[in-house]
Amino acid sequence: MLYLWMPEGDAAWRWRVNVTDVWHTAANWDELLQATSTEQQKEAIVFFPTSSTQILRQPMTRQQLRQLGPTGVRYLLEEYALLPVDQLAVHYQLDQGQLGQNPLDKSLVDASEHVNIMALPASLVGQYQNIMALGVWRIQALLPDFLLVPAPTQLHEAQLIIHQQQRILRVGEYVAYCADDLPILLDYMPDLLQLNIWGQPDEQDQRAIEGIAGLAVSIYAWESTPPPLTDAQYIRHPFNVLPKAKAQLSGYWPAIAAVLVATLLVQMVYDGVRTWRYHKIAEQTHTMAVQQFQSWFPEERRIVNLKRQFEAHLQSNSNMDLTALSLISRVGPLLQQANLPASQVQYRDNVLELTIIASGLPALESLRSQLSDQGLNAELGSVNPASGQVSGLIRVQL
Incomplete structure (x- = not known):
């Protein structure tokens, strides 16, 4: 001293x-x-x-x-x-x-x-x-x-x-x-x-x-x-x-204080990056859901509450039951993965009918095969040309 x-x-x-x-x-x-x-x-x-x-x-x-x-x-x-x-x-x-x-x-x-x-x-x-x-x-x-x-x-x-x-x-x-x-x-x-x-x-x-x-x-x-x-x-x-x-x-107190401050800053940065990443994933998921909804229901151009609007479409069909919701929840991810929009969706007699716009017949056949691999009964119906692409009907049931 x-x-x-x-x-x-x-x-x-x-x-x-x-x-x-x-x-x-x-x-x-x-x-x-x-x-x-x-x-x-x-x-x-x-x-x-x-x-x-x-x-x-x-x-x-x-x-x-x-x-x-x-x-x-x-x-x-x-x-x-x-x-x-x-x-x-x-x-x-x-x-x-x-x-x-x-x-x-x-x-x-x-x-x-x-x-x-x-x-x-x-x-x-x-x-x-x-x-x-x-x-x-x-x-x-x-x-x-x-x-x-x-x-x-x-x-x-x-x-x-x-x-x-x-x-x-x-x-x-x-x-x-x-x-x-x-x-x-x-x-x-x-x-x-x-x-x-x-x-x-x-x-x-x-x-x-x-x-x-x-x-x-x-x-x-x-x-x-x-x-x-x-x-x-x-x-x-x-x-x-x-x-x-x-x-x-x-003594060692300044070094200990510096380590504690550095640890706190690293934790804050990590939490901030993680929150930002989760926020981006949530935004991307919401965007994909809106795009899929609009591809199924093209007349719906204004999205206010996606969940309620989707439930309204399901309730509008008197024959709709929980089986339809189960089918849609399993078919939807495959359509997003294959980037195949559905221009029309109907559910009747326990069968979900999807009108799919694809680049050609092989793409429709590949989608049908993937649905079958998911344990669903998938059948490819009529296929018609549509502006350089094809429009095919796929029937899906449990």
């Missing part, structure tokens, strides 16, 4: 490859891309300046938070935010207070419930995303940079981060303040007992620190300090401002 520390203003970028690596410096964006290109890192966690945020902590129980809801939490910032609250990206987390290293010492324990709210302009989150989109990494988390140092472990303890021109004072697991004017900020913390400094304080910082009586001070180098959280904890952190819908999937 690649860690990127976004600068404030025109300061330098910081980057490290893993938790054991030290922080490296890149003077600008192009140098950052060049320096990290050899690391072969595909995913990154980005830390932006805490000074971009506004953090509010106030007492609130879990029941009160549930009743207030996300919209109510947003309006808690109305008195403090410079922007309208609907233009803010708001993230919050409930905690059980701060526990010291010695729970028996009540002076180092704050067991009350608090809600911790972090807000920053939604447009600024979009700008951060647009900047990182110019890189080659999949951004997994976008977090305030006070999370790069450990949280205080005691009630009256704070972490001072000195990074380039930034001063950040972390006073809790979810709370940190911009400490550009450190003397004024420390004046509001007279009960501070332990101050851990990450970086080198200047003379003004030193005078402000020495002004607090009884304050114990420890100095650490943030350049070689491992992050206090794991990659997974950073990604799941409640102050990760990266929109969940735009968070990048890692």
Whole structure:
């Protein structure tokens, strides 16, 4: 995992490859891309300046938070935010207070419930995303940079981060303040007992620190300090401002998603082609049925409902019964296959008489033979010439 520390203003970028690596410096964006290109890192966690945020902590129980809801939490910032609250990206987390290293010492324990709210302009989150989109990494988390140092472990303890021109004072697991004017900020913390400094304080910082009586001070180098959280904890952190819908999937999930989408598209195309093919077959069958009907009943030129018109012709013959329908259903396909139109159809005395127009006597004889092969009694009657063709009478019965 690649860690990127976004600068404030025109300061330098910081980057490290893993938790054991030290922080490296890149003077600008192009140098950052060049320096990290050899690391072969595909995913990154980005830390932006805490000074971009506004953090509010106030007492609130879990029941009160549930009743207030996300919209109510947003309006808690109305008195403090410079922007309208609907233009803010708001993230919050409930905690059980701060526990010291010695729970028996009540002076180092704050067991009350608090809600911790972090807000920053939604447009600024979009700008951060647009900047990182110019890189080659999949951004997994976008977090305030006070999370790069450990949280205080005691009630009256704070972490001072000195990074380039930034001063950040972390006073809790979810709370940190911009400490550009450190003397004024420390004046509001007279009960501070332990101050851990990450970086080198200047003379003004030193005078402000020495002004607090009884304050114990420890100095650490943030350049070689491992992050206090794991990659997974950073990604799941409640102050990760990266929109969940735009968070990048890692591992094999993109490939699996691509396969599922491809499978779905193939199935849709297959179903579409099959439906189109069945539709064409249905149209062809209907066209053949209409042509056969018109060849049997040439006076019927307008087809409205083929089934009802055919039934009407059958019912018009008083001697017609189901035997006629059975004969027609067996004779019709053979006529279509041989492409022989029937100019006249009559059914009487259980005999179906068909007047067939054919190219010659062999075609009529072939049709009679095919009907006989179907188990029907077929007889070829009179044959007469008709406009270069022949008109023959074929009698068929079961």
